[in-house]
Amino acid sequence: MKPRRKKGRKAPDKFEKDIASMIAAYVADTGDQRWTRDKVAAWAIKKNKWEQRPISAVRELSRIIGRVARQVTFVDDDGNEVRKYHSFQLGDEQPRLWSSIDAITPEAMTASINDRRDKLVDGAVKMVIDAEHYDKHYNTGDSIRVETDLTKDVKEKRQPGLYDDVPPDDDD
Numbered sequence: 001m002k003p004r005r006k007k008g009r010k011a012p013d014k015f016e017k018d019i020a021s022m023i024a025a026y027v028a029d030t031g032d033q034r035w036t037r038d039k040v041a042a043w044a045i046k047k048n049k050w051e052q053r054p055i056s057a058v059r060e061l062s063r064i065i066g067r068v069a070r071q072v073t074f075v076d077d078d079g080n081e082v083r084k085y086h087s088f089q090l091g092d093e094q095p096r097l098w099s100s101i102d103a104i105t106p107e108a109m110t111a112s113i114n115d116r117r118d119k120l121v122d123g124a125v126k127m128v129i130d131a132e133h134y135d136k137h138y139n140t141g142d143s144i145r146v147e148t149d150l151t152k153d154v155k156e157k158r159q160p161g162l163y164d165d166v167p168p169d170d171d172d
Contacts, residue, residue: 069087082101086101086108
């Protein structure tokens with residue numbers, strides 16, 4: 001029996017390690033502890049630490065399409081902003097497919113929603129690990145409280161954002 005691959009983030013490849021080293025070199029060189037991606041990129045190009053990797057036009061456009069497709073939304077009858085395109089994988093060996101919300105099957109939508117949920121969980125786990133490490137090694141005060149139950153947050157964010165601009169009645 002083949003061992004099951006652990007689901008989650010894969011180990012960083014050489015390219016990702018090189019970029020991480022570039023960030024560390026920028027901070028060491030400039031002392032900038034509150035950097036932006038643009039500042040690091042401009043520094044790396046100026047210092048000849050970055051050479052554009054050759055990439056096919058199809059691959060580059062594919063990345064752009066994926067980024068944009070994740071952002072396309074419409075407002076439904078209830079006034080909610082709904083994501084129009086959803087990506088999914090129905091098997092480990094299958095490429096990631098995309099479908100419009102009005103054409104996606106329930107099986108594919110379930111896979112898409114579960115993929116997005118897994119990303120949220122992965123982010124929450126990383127957040128907890130980061131907070132624990134910070135508390136253990138750098139925090140001299142109270143531990144940082146990390147709330148991973150998002151139920152209240154989701155409920156609050158779903159509340160209407162616009163209210164009548166009328167002051168309450170003053171019965172006094």
